Amino acid sequence: MSTARQLAPATRDGSASRRVAAGIREAIAHGELPPGSRLRQEEIAERFGASRVPVREALKELEIEGLVTLVANSGAWVSQLTMRECEEVYQTRERLEPLLLHYSAPHLSADDLDAMDALARAMAETEDVVEFLRLDREFHMLSYSGGETLMLGDLVRRLWNTTQQYRRAYTMLVDVHAQRIVHDEHRHIVATLRDGDVEGAAHTVEGHIRRTRRMLAAHPEIFTPTG
Amino acid sequence: MSTARQLAPATRDGSASRRVAAGIREAIAHGELPPGSRLRQEEIAERFGASRVPVREALKELEIEGLVTLVANSGAWVSQLTMRECEEVYQTRERLEPLLLHYSAPHLSADDLDAMDALARAMAETEDVVEFLRLDREFHMLSYSGGETLMLGDLVRRLWNTTQQYRRAYTMLVDVHAQRIVHDEHRHIVATLRDGDVEGAAHTVEGHIRRTRRMLAAHPEIFTPTG
DNA sequence: ATCATTGTGATTGGATGCAATGACGTCTAT
């Protein structure tokens, strides 16, 4: 009956809920679904050409990840972070990302480092906030791509996802060109990694995150009322 | 028709999947479901007096937590950790638990510290491995109970859950009385917390976890073939 | 006029049913 269902023709490969979750995740990341947005099961189901069952599983998945807040018999909303909570995520990142870099660094190829360098350069030149954020994320994720970890990699990705909104809000607030120090840090990370100085790179990453945390803390207006 | 269903009489408060997840979690923690066990949806559904829908949501939840491994069109198994993966979890704990203690410590009451002391003493006296593990967990969780965190507390609890099996296997392997150093560390944690030396306590916790990690690494026979 | 109350509609939670996939055993051909 439904035409939308025909577009997703019975793949039955167990990927429906995963596809829905990925779609919602992306919509949140892109700012299409800002924090506090209501998520109606039926609406989502229609959008992705699925029934409500995989949608519910996707929402569950996103809830555990912290991206979505579920209330029984009431509904689902895109999670909002207070400033305090955002700082918690950043402090967690400060501890985990240096560790993840230790896992990843030994397996990064020269090509990977070149690509990181290119991303850092592109960031310094772009004017577009969205592009800036995309490149930044890609830079760091590439630096972590060598680590074949059980959960650490996924965990860090989740932490990035939950704070993406506030990073965007902040970046849109300040001048992109005022972020010169970001580029210096990125170049320094690549340089130390080239030298095989993993500890140094990890230290820079930690400082990089800490500095960003403090920048965010200086702009409480980004956050929800109860900051 | 099913009698089991009558025992869970239509609470409809959205807690079915959560109850199922909690039940499976506990069964895994208690060793009733060892790593590698197959989890059949229908079987679980009957056991908890629910239909397969909440069971699937529970399995999804446990998969994200890392306790269960889901394979599309095939089934669900209790996750197995290699030694390398277990070490990753422990390294993650080494970084996160000191941070969590920083959140918690300022809100711990004198009563909490007394209770921790009592738990540490009880641990030193028990002969039972299961009791030993229960007390150990309670001791640490109590030390973290003051932290009103968004995700850090849950995260740490999850990390404990995924490695519980291997802690038990290790504890059963060695003599309980050989763990004197554990008790010293626990007393030291309580003492430093009483002094208000959070940094010192955090440092001890970090060392405590690191030492345990190395103890586990010395017993590769605990782990699954691909260690 | 304000507050409590009741009823209606929208939306979620959970149960059942059916199609599809995968595993396993059996049969056949070389």
Added chain:
DNA sequence: ATAGACGTCATTGCATCCAATCACAATGAT
């Protein structure tokens, strides 16, 4: 005898269906 192909069965994935709960508005009482 062994390897490959086929068919059956158990089990999962998803859609549909029904009941319970909640939000909100309209009504009535103080």
